[in-house]
Amino acid sequence: MDWDKLRIFHAVADAGSLTHAGDTLHLSQSAVSRQIRALEESLNTTLFHRHARGLILTEQGELLFDATRAMSRRLDAASARIRDSEEEVFGELKVTTTTGFGTLWLAPRLPTLYEKYPDLNIDLMLEERVLDLPMREADVAIRMKEPSQADLIRKRLMSVRMRLYATDAYLDAAPEIDHLEQIGAHRLICQSPSAFQVAAGATLVQHLLTYDTPKLLHVNNYFGVLQAVQSDLGIGVLPDYVAEFTPRLRRVLPEIESGEVPVFLAYPEELRQSKRVMAFRDFVQEEITAHRRRMRGMSRRMLKL
The missing domain is CATH 1.10.10.10 (Winged helix-like DNA-binding domain superfamily/Winged helix DNA-binding domain)
Known part of the structure; x- marks a missing residue:
């Protein structure tokens, strides 16, 4: 042919x-x-x-x-x-992850990557659908569960937990909430149990809905949940990493949280030597190390309070 x-x-x-x-x-x-x-x-x-x-x-x-x-x-x-140079990092890199993680965790950190590699162009694809890496729908994926596709290099990056958050302004004006049984007096902001989301998050939402929660706001991604919470509309179910760069949030019912959600980075075996992929991988790992350090610092400050 x-x-x-x-x-x-x-x-x-x-x-x-x-x-x-x-x-x-x-x-x-x-x-x-x-x-x-x-x-x-x-x-x-x-x-x-x-x-x-x-x-x-x-x-x-x-x-x-x-x-x-x-x-x-x-x-x-x-x-x-x-095209990958032995010493330079340049060209397009297609990265896929979920809307929530990509919007709330990854995108705000990209200036650090661009500062180091100004000739690298990121094509960030945010969607819940799992793209086919071996078929080159994307070069790199950050996923909320271990990838099952063959011929992928995968690395566990971190763990995330879903927790309850609200703003000080909302909590100051709303009824007191010291026990989970009081959740019915508040508007719960979360993803619908039928929406595509991590299993641990869905399990937590299902548990919360077993209580009398007549006031609900369902949003189909965590970015929307965060915007609603920041608008003082109620108590939101959000991944724990949002607290790092969102000082207006206060954790509600600290004893309530989901199980661990593993976060994996994956890319095709054939891109093992790609300088672009290695640069992105190292950047994410460095940001996670810094994230953990800041979260430990926040935990120590909360204990002192």
Whole structure:
């Protein structure tokens, strides 16, 4: 099969238009169209349905696009490994993690990484879906459970616990809460038990909902929970790391917390020698060490109080 024709097919399938693909490839629309027709003739099949709004892949076209997409990711990985300098860190690094962790823990720390490596470009993909690292949907993942995919290098970074937090302003105006049985007098802000979240967090929320909690606010990620708590709306179920850089928060019912949530960093075996990946890995480990040091300091200060 002609590699050049496959490259052109991939561009057309990705763009959904001969004109847009031609712009990307620096080819005329007629040249792109000829290559697609030649590829269809060589395969004895139709790859696109043509209509006024553009092109739609046929079933056979979808199969071929899946194959060229996988090839493209593998070529990107090989290209990245070839480009990695022995001494310099540069280029794009695709990092995936959850919305909560990426927004509340990782993103605020990125200035430190950019200060050290100004030519490194992070593509931060925040979503609950587990992206396929071997298929190069991302280069590095930070996940709230140990990855199950094969051919991954994985390292346990830290543990997180879900705890209860509210603002001083809310607690000063709200009814007293010294025991869990009093939670019903307060608005509980949390993710819905049916929402995608770590098992330990869901278990804690289910336990809290066994008490009389008529006032609820459900948000589909921890960033939204934090914003609602900071708006003095109630008591939120949040990961413990939010307390480090959110001085307005006060922990509520310190004896109530979830089980441990392990946090893992993972990347494909083929990127073991990537300078970009190693730089990001080292950065995260250094930030976690500093995080632990600050949290110990906060705990000692709380004990003195």
